[in-house]
Amino acid sequence: MTSAASTPRIRASELVGETWFNIGDKDLSLKDLRGKIVILDFWAFCCVNCLHVLDELRPLEAKYSDVLVTVGVHSPKFDYEAETSAVAAAIERYDIAHPVINDPELITWQAYTARAWPTLVVVDPEGYVVAHLTGEGHVSGLYSLVEQLIEEHDAKGTLHRGEGPYVAPEPVARDLKFPAKAIALGARGSRNGSFLVADTGHHRLVEVADDLETVLQTIGGNGTGEPIDADTAVADPDKISVRGHADGGREIALFNEPHGLALLPDEVAETVGYDVLVADAVNHRLRAVNLSTGEVNTVAGNGVQRLIDSERIQEESNDDTETVDLAPFDAGALETSLSTPWDVQYSSAEGLAIIAMAGTHQLFSYNPMTKELAVYAGTALEGLTDGPADEAWFAQSSGLSIDANGVLWVADAETSAVRYVIPASQTVSKKPEVGTVVGTGLFDFGFRDGDPEEARLQHPLGVTNLPDGSVLIADTYNHAIRRWAPETINPDGTTKPAEVTTVARDLQEPSDILVETDVDGNAVSIVVVETNAHQLVRIAVPEKFLHVDEGAMQVQRPPTKLVAGDVPINISFAAPKGQKLDDRWGDPTQLTISSTPENLLLEGEGRETGLNRQLKLNPEVSEGVLHVTARAAACDGEPGQPIPDSAACHLYQQDWGIPVTIHTDGDEGAHTALDLDLRGIH
Missing domain, CATH: 3.40.30.10 (Glutaredoxin)
Structure with a gap:
């Protein structure tokens, strides 16, 4: 190793x-x-x-x-x-x-x-x-x-x-700097029609008026506890606010790249004493804001980035289970590590706030009433796999929305996909169920409308629901707003198939969308968080949508040439000086392997301990992708000495998606083994 x-x-x-x-x-x-x-x-x-x-x-x-x-x-x-x-x-x-x-x-x-x-x-x-x-x-x-x-x-x-x-x-001086997400505040805003914006690049929250420009208040300080005057803000924009973590009033509190925002229902907010939950991404924490006082508190996360619980890995490596324990974390929400929470939405159907935990490719849940934190969906393996929530794979989920039926919609950024989660109360199994309407996997993207099975997105970061049951998508790297519409029945009784269309183009990294409706509940306009233009913009909902086909693409990386048949895979790992492998519960290493297409691998797929395995590659498949996840657990200690109970332990993990082409033995450049470094020291 x-x-x-x-x-x-x-x-x-x-x-x-x-x-x-x-x-x-x-x-x-x-x-x-x-x-x-x-x-x-x-x-x-x-x-x-x-x-x-x-x-x-x-x-x-x-x-x-x-x-x-x-x-x-x-x-x-x-x-x-x-x-x-x-x-x-x-x-x-x-x-x-x-x-x-x-x-x-x-x-x-x-x-x-x-x-x-x-x-x-x-x-x-x-x-x-x-x-x-x-x-x-x-x-x-x-x-x-x-x-x-x-x-x-x-x-x-x-x-x-x-x-x-x-x-x-x-x-550069700006009112907003790379804003990521926004919510409408309704009656709880300082002024009718105002919005709360995650001013991510300034590490603060900003309330803006209905004109999307006038700043009504800011929440997030600069480390001094005092407001910065306008002249200083122009002369030195970096002094507007600073990255950090501190609870307290609006001039005391510090954030670190805040992203998602969720406005709690009135009755919940009244009980818990705050209005808004904030996914404070780089602090790896969930924060709570009282809009009337500006007070900020931390409700979940200990500030230490979560990888995967090494003890749980040891338990999994010693049995055949493929599931993840969805029970609340016993240590309590404030003592549990999170990993780059990117968005948060409150689900009335579940009575929970759902958190897009981008760093571990999962969805977490937080109950504001009981303060319980749990894994809601996802195994922490990166990819696109539907089914029961405890078996599903996500890939850097970054945007959430709840529709009128209580279904959770997810912008799954790294698979360029739109996913959904049916709440437990609506499934036969009484567990959340995950599905996909657009997207095929980690390496497929593009800009194509039409049949959802053929449509392509490029790293979407936001979703929202329209009253007619369709979903708007902030298709971030295509600089567009897209729309997925489900299959419907026409007035004449014929079926109108599901489709993907384009609503707006030529935006600069749109990352979030809000829908504005009239008194009858009809969508009249949308507000887009245009991240790289440092602004919010209002766009009318067009009667007809654009149709785009700029092609489907795959991630272009030079493929690794491998011979067909038996190919060993070897992962190198060397614990850093002052650490040793944590072998207290057996082999502390683990290798998970799968492939696209599935028949690329004739032998060697699955999850087992160890960092070496024999693969058998199908000679009938010319190309594909090997999906490899390697993990190793090490603790502070010296070789040959027992690990003390107080030792700090570390988990090393990496996911590879390796494009490969299959060749006959003897072809120039074809490898007979696949060697990867999890941590190679020369």
Whole structure:
């Protein structure tokens, strides 16, 4: 399971791409970084796990700023992500304070044999690769690795201290900065017709009037507890508010990239003492806001990012169950870890707030009355699988809506899909049931209207329901508002099939939608949160919808050539210095493998302990995708010594979707084994 100690030193490849950011008017090469410890962060801005790594690296970068340089290598998954302007906006949105190169053709990605987002490659001051790490959660090991490299290269005289190449961009003053979600406040607003907006880039909430521009109040401070005057806000926009976590009044409370908002029913709000729930994404917490006082409190989440409970993994690895325990978490809501909650909606049918837990590809539930937190749907495996809630797979669910019948609708971003969850009270099994109306899987996207089975979206982040039973979709990376309409019966008794149409185009990353109705309940307009235009816009609902077919696409990554028949898969894992594998309950590693199409794998699918397995690939299938999830649990401790009960434990996990082509043995470039690094140290 560990990398071979005799692995030869590998010279780091040059950084090749289209555009550099955050270095001023120049380019950057690895030669320019000689003498520094370099972390290459292969990321895509659609990827929530990549966003986790950005936040994990911030304190590491700050501590070792004189010897360490992080270089982001943006390696797009979706077509839109390759655009220079989109990458520039993402760098601003996520406060990335290190150099970034856009690699739209995946040239540098291929040179470093990256196969998954995120991937970290560590290069020493002499320009040699010393570590290749896949997935998130590696930062504790990076601290010890950086210390080792500092000690080694200080002694050799090859470490150069001093400022790195980062050049900060000029700040821009805006009322809103990358807003993510919004809700209509109704009678609970400061003024009739007002909206509450998650002003994500400013780490605060903003109430705006019906004109969508006039600011009525802000909730979220700047760390001083005092308001910022208008002149200061214009001169230094970053002082408007700061990222952080603090409960208290509107000038005291701090958020960290708040996203989803849910207005509680009057009777629930009166009982619990607050009006709005907030998915505070990067704080990994659920927050509560009293609109009349501006008071903010935390109701769920301990601020520690949740991966997967390692104890539960051990229990699962020792039996044949494929289900996840949906019982409430025993420690209590405030002691339970969340992972990037992206949206939240209150379901009157369930009496629960449902949370899109993007970081673990699940839906959680929170009961404001009892303060109970639970998994509502999803196994935490990434993909598109329908069925009972405890068997369903989601992929970075990012938008939620409840229709008039109590059905939950989900914008499942990474599968470019629209999913739904029928509440338990409406199913025979008395468990929620998951289905899909648009979307086919992790690697299929595009811009196509028509038959929902053939229609394509591109990374949708929002959904909302129209009174006629149709669903509006914030088709974010297509910069469009789309509409799914169910099958209906025409006045003459004929059937009108379900279809997908386009309502509006040429928006800038729409991320959420609200429907405005007249006194008779008819939709008259929609309000769109236009994230990359830093605004809310109102659009009339057209009588006729556009029809678009710009094609279906798949994620374009160079496939791995594998021979047909027996192919072993081997996952390398080396616990960081100061940690050891947690073998107290047996083998602490686990491998889950499936394929698309299903008949690509003749043998080797399923979930078992261990990081090595023999696969048999079908010679009748020419191409497909291998879906691989590897996990390993390690705890603080030294090899050969027992792990103390008080030891901190860590879970390492990565999901790969590996495009493959199948060849006969002897074909040039075809591999007879598949070797992947969960954590490779050279």
